Amino acid sequence: MACEPSTSFSLLHCPFCSYFGNEEMIMAHAQNKELELKFEMDVGELKALQMTAAQCDDLHGEPKVRQLRSIYFDTPTFALRAAGIALRARLVDGQWVQTVKAKTVVKGGVSNPIESENPLDNSTPVPALIGDKVLRKQVLRIVEEALLLPVFETVVERTSYRLMSVRGGDVELAVDVGHVFSDKGLIPIGEAELELKAGGPEVLLHFASVLFAGRHFKLASQNKASRGFVLIGAEKPPHLLPVALSLPSISESQTIHQAFVQLIDATVDFILHNWAVTQSCNDPEGPHQLRVGLRLFRSLLRAFRPSIDNPALREMEKRARYVTHLVGRLRDLDVLIDDIYAPVALKEGGKNQLDERRLADRLTRYRDVVRSQTLEEMQHWPCASFQIELALFTRMAPWDTNNTGSDRAEPIPALAKLALKKSYRHCQRWGADIDKLDFSERHSMRKSLKIVRYQAEIFGPLYGRRKTRRFCKKLRALQDVFGYLNDVAMASHLSKVVRDAGPACPTDKKIADKVIARHEKQAQKAWKKAKRRWEKLDDTRPFWS
Known part of the structure; x- marks a missing residue:
């Protein structure tokens, strides 16, 4: 054979x-x-x-x-x-x-x-x-x-x-x-x-x-x-728990290559840990942190691309995007059930309270089915092989060959400033017409803000906490609003999810419409808040300028 x-x-x-x-x-x-x-x-x-x-x-x-x-x-x-x-x-x-x-x-x-x-x-x-x-x-x-x-x-x-x-x-x-x-x-x-x-x-x-x-x-x-x-009791049994992101601090004395290796090594460890958590337990924080790690991995590859780039790394970013999308199924259902449906449908009493709880149980069972299907797909080779590649990533050091970028021996600050300036420019382009943005454009602005936030976490230590605090605080506040608006946009999928979750009850549509209407009403207020917070952020001098 x-x-x-x-x-x-x-x-x-x-x-x-x-x-x-x-x-x-x-x-x-x-x-x-x-x-x-x-x-x-x-x-x-x-x-x-x-x-x-x-x-x-x-x-x-x-x-x-x-x-x-x-x-x-x-x-x-x-x-x-x-x-x-x-x-x-x-x-x-x-x-x-x-x-x-x-x-x-x-x-x-x-x-x-x-x-x-x-x-x-x-x-x-x-x-x-x-x-x-x-x-x-x-x-x-x-x-x-x-x-x-x-x-x-x-x-x-x-x-x-x-x-x-x-x-x-x-x-x-x-x-x-x-x-x-x-x-x-x-x-x-x-x-x-x-x-x-x-x-x-x-x-x-x-x-x-x-x-x-x-x-x-x-x-x-x-x-x-x-x-x-x-x-024999000399070690505690392994009990995988989700961990939040904590990047190592890079310094001005480091070269581009040194900073990249330090950051990518920590990011890969973070991804692999939360990958194992996602496979081993039902904690919704596992898929969330796994998706955060995969997005950070992609952000790192893009941020360092002017100096560290080759087809191998481009392919790795594509594969990371695929796994991010796969894990996103779990995360989106967690948000839809726990953050969109439950706070409205299960908070208030009323004549449909029993039906609302029954629907919540059906949605939870449906999430369990989707979770099993997603974990099964994560075992398939296109996804599983990416996990193995990540495990060997820093030892293979694919960035050391056929590099098409500039000199990696240069100090890191110049590249950091270039990456931050470029990513923030995308946000400003969307923000210039913030009153006219439709839903898809708001979503694009949200993704641009997320990239800036990741890069602020990556390169922030070069500028010092005191200098970055004001800008990053306003950035987080704005991103929180955009995050909620994105969750509300997912609420529009609730009716479809309810249909997919099993045999329907006569009250399902009424319950779903109530949840969607409540969040859409709150979203109108949130969007006004988003515009004000963008203006405050854009009036703040970026810490890298």
Whole structure:
């Protein structure tokens, strides 16, 4: 069976890989660190994955099946875990092997630890034998005179497949099924790991496309060691909660390239976290923050485009727009039900109160159905592959090749001023005719204001809080009004949503008309407020001028 990438994504057409043509670039990946993609999958999907790997033309040699027993060690106070270090002794084909890993955090499915291995005579770890000098000194300093105790074990059946591409890429797929256990209990393990052996990160992306297109998976947020420490109570169980945006502060001393990397790295982490939240729980804040992150990602690419630009980044922005639209279904329904329908229909009593609550229940059930459909679509490869690309984005650094922008070594302030001035000019064009704007034009002005706000958050630290506070306060106040006006515009969709939500009641139309009329009345007042707030903002000197 020829093992070809998904038709929606191939190595040949990958927006990144076409820029990694020369062999020196491919082999530039540092070999002193592991680079892995970790996937959580159920047993059925793992078996299907193994069938795909076993029939792949890129398979080198026969699959290997091994029973792996690993004993993890730490001090009584878990000092190694606190330092981000995992120490284990693993029995492999009758030989005990000591492995120490540092920087073991898994983010967005990506694991990039520093690792050192050496053989042992038995299962007792010997830190003095650690081959990596830096790791050895660090472990010995942490352990000192403390006892190293076995804290938990893992036993897995590992089936591994070596895959090599004609372009020199080399990865190992490991499918692990087993459990982690201690005297506290037992946790099942079902995961797949794709480890880079030779080549650059784009090789991982290629083989992920070959193997995982069409599969249901989650990018892992834990490794086996973390699961073990949760089991014994040394770590809290992972409980994903939505997080709000908090960008790092950039400074005038940074170059354009340095500021871009710092900002894009934080933004990608923010997106991947809230992506996992959206997949794992029903908190409406998850889709909201995910959409915020995706919009910020696109704003960053546009703001830095004069200096950092190539077709790969343009393609990434298009794909981010697609996922933004997909997630927007969930967010729009949340707003329609919680912010438009409920405050009017459920606040007041009356003869239709029972029908209003029944309709609210139907709308909630309809939202659950749409949520399931959206999450299913997010598992499809065009969306899932974008998630993997984001996880590898900063390691692939696609902006480093075929850049068509100006000098990235220039200081950041000049580009910041250019981006802010350009985006605000769009707002002023709409604002000049604010009395004549129709609904679609108001929506365009709202989007322009949102771009200015994102860029103010991105570049504001260059100017200082004191200088930016007055302008940003007025900008937020204006955007709040435009946000409400946009929500009211969505209220016009309420009648359609009510029809889609299931068998109708005679009072449905009357209830929907009441909700729409109430918000349209408030919108007339809000629009007058919007015009006044725009005038106040436009009379305020921009902090970048």
